[in-house]
Amino acid sequence: MAEQKPxxxxxxxxxxxxxxxxxxxxxxxxxxxxxxxxAEMAMEEAExxxxxxxxxCVDGCxxxxxxxxxxHLIKEGKFIEASLKIKETNALPAVCGRVCPQEEQCxxxxxxxxxxxxxxxxxLERFVADYxxxxxxxxxxxxxxxxxKKVAVVGxxxxxxxxxxxxxxxxxxxxxxxxxxxxxxxxxxxxxxxxLPKSIVQREVDYITSLGVELKTDVVVxxxxxxxxxxxxxxxDAVFLGVGAGLPWFMEIPGENxxxxxxxxxxxxxxxxxxxxxxxxxxxxxCVxKKVAVVGGGNVAMDAVRSALRLGAAEAHIVYRRSRxxxxxxxxxxxNAEEEGVIFNMLVNPIEILGDExxxxxxxxxIRMELGEPDSSGRRRPVPIEGSEFIMDVDMVIMSIGxxxxxxxxxxxxxxEVNKWGYIVADPNTCKTTKKGVFAGxxxxxxxxxxxxxxxxxxxAAREIHNYLTTGEW
Amino acid sequence: MFEIVAKxxxxxxxxxxxxxxxxxxxxxxxxxxxxLRINEEGERIPLTIAxxxxxxxxIRIIFxxxxxxxxxxxxxxxxxxxxxxxxxxxxxxxxxxxxxxVCVGGGVGIAPLFPIACGMKEAGNRLITILGARxxxxxxxxxxxxxxxxxxxxxxxxxxxxxxxxxTHALEDVLKSQGDKVGEVVGIGPPIMMKFIAKxxxxxxxxxxVSLNSIMVDATGMCGACRVxxxxxxxxxxxxxxxxxxxxxxxxxxxxxxxxxKKQEQEALERFKKECxxxxxxxxxxx
Ligand SMILES: Cc1cc2nc3c(=O)[nH]c(=O)nc-3n(C[C@H](O)[C@H](O)[C@H](O)COP(=O)(O)OP(=O)(O)OC[C@H]3O[C@@H](n4cnc5c(N)ncnc54)[C@H](O)[C@@H]3O)c2cc1C
Ligand code: SF4
Ligand code: FES
Numbered sequence: 001m002a003e004q005k006p007x008x009x010x011x012x013x014x015x016x017x018x019x020x021x022x023x024x025x026x027x028x029x030x031x032x033x034x035x036x037x038x039a040e041m042a043m044e045e046a047e048x049x050x051x052x053x054x055x056x057c058v059d060g061c062x063x064x065x066x067x068x069x070x071x072h073l074i075k076e077g078k079f080i081e082a083s084l085k086i087k088e089t090n091a092l093p094a095v096c097g098r099v100c101p102q103e104e105q106c107x108x109x110x111x112x113x114x115x116x117x118x119x120x121x122x123x124l125e126r127f128v129a130d131y132x133x134x135x136x137x138x139x140x141x142x143x144x145x146x147x148x149k150k151v152a153v154v155g156x157x158x159x160x161x162x163x164x165x166x167x168x169x170x171x172x173x174x175x176x177x178x179x180x181x182x183x184x185x186x187x188x189x190x191x192x193x194x195x196l197p198k199s200i201v202q203r204e205v206d207y208i209t210s211l212g213v214e215l216k217t218d219v220v221v222x223x224x225x226x227x228x229x230x231x232x233x234x235x236x237d238a239v240f241l242g243v244g245a246g247l248p249w250f251m252e253i254p255g256e257n258x259x260x261x262x263x264x265x266x267x268x269x270x271x272x273x274x275x276x277x278x279x280x281x282x283x284x285x286x287c288v289x290k291k292v293a294v295v296g297g298g299n300v301a302m303d304a305v306r307s308a309l310r311l312g313a314a315e316a317h318i319v320y321r322r323s324r325x326x327x328x329x330x331x332x333x334x335x336n337a338e339e340e341g342v343i344f345n346m347l348v349n350p351i352e353i354l355g356d357e358x359x360x361x362x363x364x365x366x367i368r369m370e371l372g373e374p375d376s377s378g379r380r381r382p383v384p385i386e387g388s389e390f391i392m393d394v395d396m397v398i399m400s401i402g403x404x405x406x407x408x409x410x411x412x413x414x415x416x417e418v419n420k421w422g423y424i425v426a427d428p429n430t431c432k433t434t435k436k437g438v439f440a441g442x443x444x445x446x447x448x449x450x451x452x453x454x455x456x457x458x459x460x461a462a463r464e465i466h467n468y469l470t471t472g473e474w
Numbered sequence: 475m476f477e478i479v480a481k482x483x484x485x486x487x488x489x490x491x492x493x494x495x496x497x498x499x500x501x502x503x504x505x506x507x508x509x510l511r512i513n514e515e516g517e518r519i520p521l522t523i524a525x526x527x528x529x530x531x532x533i534r535i536i537f538x539x540x541x542x543x544x545x546x547x548x549x550x551x552x553x554x555x556x557x558x559x560x561x562x563x564x565x566x567x568x569x570x571x572x573x574x575x576v577c578v579g580g581g582v583g584i585a586p587l588f589p590i591a592c593g594m595k596e597a598g599n600r601l602i603t604i605l606g607a608r609x610x611x612x613x614x615x616x617x618x619x620x621x622x623x624x625x626x627x628x629x630x631x632x633x634x635x636x637x638x639x640x641x642t643h644a645l646e647d648v649l650k651s652q653g654d655k656v657g658e659v660v661g662i663g664p665p666i667m668m669k670f671i672a673k674x675x676x677x678x679x680x681x682x683x684v685s686l687n688s689i690m691v692d693a694t695g696m697c698g699a700c701r702v703x704x705x706x707x708x709x710x711x712x713x714x715x716x717x718x719x720x721x722x723x724x725x726x727x728x729x730x731x732x733x734x735x736k737k738q739e740q741e742a743l744e745r746f747k748k749e750c751x752x753x754x755x756x757x758x759x760x761x
Contacts, residue, residue: 179560179692181557218558223561223563225497257731259733262698269696279738280738280741284691358730359731
């Protein structure tokens with residue numbers, strides 16, 4: 001690894017900060033928090049990249065984005081070329097630049113990370129993607145002549161959008177079926193505007209339809225059509241299932257059905273997809289307490305707690321049963337939340353939600369935890385400290401403790417195998433399910449994971465579906 | 475876009491539409507519902523499907539105007555479009571020949587009861603129907619039910635038509651006189667009515683199915699807005715229901731949860747009254 005050892009001299013460890021909205025201002029609006037690099041800033045940050053011959057960053061990227069190559073193009077001021085370089089392996093750079101956990105992927109292993117200052121790969125990715133978009137309509141690749149094959153893509157999250165784009169370019173006739181009224185999956189119903197502007201997602205959706213992909217919203221596969229209907233009556237040659245992991249878990253503690261208790265999915269869907277933050281201009285209502293507790297430590301919990309603040313909560317808490325070090329959320333979002341005044345209650349677990357005489361939340365009984373032996377995930381398991389119960393003074397609780405697999409499709413597709421958690425069984429190298437002609441990828445095969453893994457599955461599935469359609473071999 | 479092809483006003487507060495939604499119509503089975511959203515600013519609301527015409531790709535919905543969305547919906551006319559219609563959702567009714575089945579409907583709960591009654595009749599059951607309304611002018615679908623019922627009892631709270639009293643009184647009489655033959659009771663109406671149906675029917679030991687109308691958002695199992703306690707467990711009405719064993723439902727919790735947005739609903743309605751007074755023509759005091 002000699003070639004990766006940078007010369008000490010000239011090593012620039014000044015990782016350039018990205019401008020952000022002032023915390024005091026931003027908690028009063030839903031506009032994007034991060035403002036992005038300017039061209040000068042991007043070029044300055046790009047200069048820090050050593051363009052390693054064996055770039056560790058690429059190994060750290062699930063989509064194997066050609067990182068040193070695109071950064072090299074930034075150094076030369078070739079921003080559009082840089083964006084297209086990323087798009088060779090990742091269809092959604094404007095999204096991934098914003099939501100990928102870079103500190104656990106490319107930036108974690110960047111050689112400069114050892115010096116505490118990895119190249120800000122995510123910020124650079126975001127910059128070039130936005131730069132390209134600002135230049136007008138995305139350049140369309142050449143589309144292969146029609147193959148006469150039809151593919152149904154179920155779900156329009158990052159996995160479905162990626163499959164659809166790649167297959168359309170290969171000349172297949174693609175139709176996306178989406179249960180909701182808007183395409184984008186978690187990118188539109190879950191992740192808030194202040195972290196991922198919906199116009200960016202819409203741009204990706206528009207691009208995909210411009211490739212000739214047909215988008216049918218308001219179709220729930222398993223109800224409106226079954227998978228078998230798609231393969232027979234509706235005449236599709238292959239089906240891709242990218243339906244996500246959207247079934248919210250609750251803790252199964254007393255008081256969870258009181259008014260004022262939400263799943264994070266419901267709270268975020270009301271706010272993002274239904275635009276309840278603009279009630280009464282938009283019809284969907286949302287309740288926000290004065291003191292809100294969000295239970296969980298992931299990205300979803302951060303999104304919920306920061307949305308609650310913006311919707312007017314005077315006090316917003318994170319309640320997490322492990323310690324700060326184990327929180328799975330992106331480091332940047334934890335930092336943002338802290339700056340915005342979110343109160344972190346670590347090593348605390350709810351045991352009961354208390355209600356008033358009208359059935360509304362009036363408090364949450366919790367117990368303090370300590371970290372014991374590591375569990376199967378390698379993280380130290382939290383154990384309750386006897387006698388440490390206390391009552392948190394809150395009037396709203398949002399449960400953000402994870403999601404599971406939705407049974408709508410498996411229950412109507414009896415010859416397709418699911419695992420013991422209800423996730424669809426698919427070979428991660430091919431995305432093939434146990435049912436001929438049916439592929440699956442994204443959260444529905446992995447359990448709640450990440451956007452970039454969904455994109456990666458989309459790439460794999462498109463390649464394999466193309467192969468299946470052209471050779472007929474399963 | 476889903477076109478309204480027929481409209482009927484049962485009462486200034488009760489409207490019926492036939493809507494063109496071929497996919498939904500094709501798959502619809504008794505007991506199922508759909509979600510609609512009127513326009514871009516609209517909320518997603520569930521409405522049970524009262525009938526479907528598979529050949530022409532039509533579904534029939536009947537709704538009571540109670541809040542902004544339903545009042546707004548009532549202003550639409552034949553030829554207008556509804557932006558989103560999704561369905562059919564929820565599990566279909568379990569229909570089998572149980573000998574005699576009693577179908578009990580109250581208010582606009584009568585509408586979702588209709589396909590179930592038809593299904594029960596088709597399966598060879600003897601069908602006794604009990605329909606209740608506050609007064610004669612609020613009663614819907616009597617003729618539809620007459621076509622399929624072997625016996626029909628109408629009740630009105632004020633005695634303006636049929637028997638004076640509640641559906642529960644009529645149900646008790648039916649169960650007393652021929653309870654040994656009744657294989658199942660299906661009850662759909664306001665939660666308070668279903669709660670009392672359960673009270674009346676329980677001593678007779680006859681199976682009771684109810685259909686719940688909880689608040690929903692996505693109606694695909696993704697949000698949990700619709701959760702209710704059934705048999706001590708939390709269930710999602712949109713995917714696990716909408717029908718449940720009537721003896722196991724926590725109706726008090728259901729009613730409490732239905733009131734979660736009372737304040738906002740009132741605010742939206744007041745606003746809409748100012749925006750669109752014509753939607754409230756012929757209606758005295760609302761809510
Ligand atoms: C609030 C929140 C914040 C997150 N933050 C991050 C982050 O910062 N970084 C990150 O990498 N990941 C994040 N994630 C996770 C990430 O969003 C998911 O891993 C990713 O979206 C999965 O993509 P997917 O394509 O598999 O499915 P999804 O994005 O879940 O999309 C599935 C789509 O399928 C539709 N669908 C479901 N069932 C049916 C059906 N029966 N018929 C038709 N359509 C159906 C759904 O409506 C949905 O639109 C977050 C998730 C949430 C909820
Ligand atoms: S980003 Fe880091 S690891 Fe990747 S090439 Fe540049 S310096 Fe090397
Ligand atoms: S309405 Fe969202 S889960 Fe039932």
